[in-house]
Amino acid sequence: MIKLIECPRDAMQGIPNFIDTAIKAAYINQLLEIGFDTIDFGSFVSPKAIPQMRDTAEVLELLDLHxxxxxLLAIVANTRGANDALLFPQIDYLGFPLSISETFQQRNTNASIAQALETVEEIQNLCEVKGKTLVTYLSMGFGNPYGDPYSPExxxxxxxxxxQLGVKIISLSDTIGSASPELITQLFEIQIPAFPHIEFGAHLHSRKxxxxxxxxxxxxxxxxxxxxxxxxxxxxxxxxDELVGNMATERMIETLEGLGHDLGLNKAELNEAMKxxxxxFNQ
Incomplete structure (x- = not known):
C-alpha cells in the first residue's frame, strides 16, 4: 500500500509573512478531507528558529479530526519539543531531523550528530512510553554541499x-534536491532488503x-x-534555486495512478485544496 504524507508544515515554514492561524487550520482541515495517510501539520520548535510555526498548538486545537x-505528524528538534508535542493526544507521529552531514546538523538543530543521536534515543523512549511513533528523517541522505563525508555505505x-535504537520509520531526505533516480534506486535497494522490519520513506525535493x-x-x-x-x-x-521545492503531490498522484496504484483519495476534496x-501561500 502506498502512503502519501502531505506536508503543509514544510510548505509554510519558510514563508516570511506570518500566515494567520485560522487560515493555516482551514487549509489543513481541507487536506484532512482528502484521504492522505498522514499530514505533517506543524512543529514544536523554537519560535526564534521557525517563526511561522509558533502557533502549532493553536492550529491543532482548530483541526477537525473526527x-x-x-x-498527524509534528516535527521536533529536541527533547523539550518532543515533550511539548506529546501533551496532545491528537498527534500520532513525531518527526526528528537527523543529518548525515555534521555541518547541516549543527545548522538545523544546533547540535552535533553524536548529540542528535542521543536525542533520537530519548525521543524514541518517550514515544514508546506514550504510544506514539517516531519518524526519523535522514537529511542530506542523498549528498550535501558542504564537503562532509557521504556515501551509500x-x-x-x-x-x-x-x-539499534528501535526506530521503525526512516525517511531518506534529499534536502537540496540533488538526488538522481539512479541514486534513489541504489539507496532503497540497499536499505529495504537489509532492514525489512523498518518502513522506509522518501522525502525528496525536486524540480517538477x-x-x-x-x-x-x-x-x-x-x-x-x-x-x-x-x-x-x-x-x-x-x-x-527557487525551482527546487517539495515534491508536488499532484504530480506524484498522477505518476502513481499511471503506474496502476489506487490511492483511495477524494479527488473533489483534492481539487478544493488545490484552489x-x-x-x-499568496502566490
Missing amino acids: QSRSK LVAEFVQKLD EDIAAKVKAGIGAGCSRFDGALNGFGGCPMAK LTSFV
Whole structure:
C-alpha cells in the first residue's frame, strides 16, 4: 500500500509573512478531507528558529479530526519539543531531523550528530512510553554541499544505528534536491532488503519535471512512503534555486495512478485544496 504524507508544515515554514492561524487550520482541515495517510501539520520548535510555526498548538486545537482517516505528524528538534508535542493526544507521529552531514546538523538543530543521536534515543523512549511513533528523517541522505563525508555505505551505517535504537520509520531526505533516480534506486535497494522490519520513506525535493522519474525510481526499489506538498511549495532555502521545492503531490498522484496504484483519495476534496493553495501561500 502506498502512503502519501502531505506536508503543509514544510510548505509554510519558510514563508516570511506570518500566515494567520485560522487560515493555516482551514487549509489543513481541507487536506484532512482528502484521504492522505498522514499530514505533517506543524512543529514544536523554537519560535526564534521557525517563526511561522509558533502557533502549532493553536492550529491543532482548530483541526477537525473526527471524519478524517489521516494521522498527524509534528516535527521536533529536541527533547523539550518532543515533550511539548506529546501533551496532545491528537498527534500520532513525531518527526526528528537527523543529518548525515555534521555541518547541516549543527545548522538545523544546533547540535552535533553524536548529540542528535542521543536525542533520537530519548525521543524514541518517550514515544514508546506514550504510544506514539517516531519518524526519523535522514537529511542530506542523498549528498550535501558542504564537503562532509557521504556515501551509500554511510547512509547504511546511520540506518543501522537507528535500528539499534528501535526506530521503525526512516525517511531518506534529499534536502537540496540533488538526488538522481539512479541514486534513489541504489539507496532503497540497499536499505529495504537489509532492514525489512523498518518502513522506509522518501522525502525528496525536486524540480517538477523530474518528479515522475524520482517516484518511479522509488517505487521500483520498493519504497511505498512518499512526502510531498501541493504545488511543490516549500523546500530548502540552502538549495538557492527557487525551482527546487517539495515534491508536488499532484504530480506524484498522477505518476502513481499511471503506474496502476489506487490511492483511495477524494479527488473533489483534492481539487478544493488545490484552489486554496494560491490564497494560503499568496502566490
